[in-house]
Amino acid sequence: MIISHDFGIGLVEYGERGKMNEFPLLDKCPNCNCHGHGNLHRNGYYWRYGVTDDVALLIPICRLRCLHCEVNISILPDFLIPYFQHTIHTVLGWVNQVLQKKKAKGGRQILRFYYRRFLKGINWIHSFFIDLGTVSGMSKDIIKEAKKYMKMILDFGESPFLRRSWGHLTKYFMANQFYHI
């Protein structure tokens, strides 16, 4: 499983620190809830890319393993969305540029992919903000709604939104709508 963690730094600094990042020690297993550090063991790292408009960095992701339930846990920094190489800031910036009909830096195909995925997730985003009690109805104008929720996410904070909405209806932001965590 993947957990989203706030390291308090961005991609470049995280990349510079590499394996020297302050990886969290979990009090309990997020899967089986068993307590005690003794059950959660460090299980090495895997390397993946973090990409922005300006850089593409290979960064380590810390893995833990629960000896009790045997689940593997990846600690993903909260500037990244699971399985996406581009940072959440980059993805939202591009989607926003498409929504505002501005020229974006990214390739046309990847822009369309993120844009469509964002639109597909509007009902999920809506439902999350309903749970927070911050919105009520939704109009049928999907573009208008997409602009509204883009602004709400940016006001909320991109990474705080990613973390806070994590697991809502057993999904995470920008996940394939058929994929459950």
Ligand SMILES: [Zn+2]
């Ligand atoms: Zn466990």
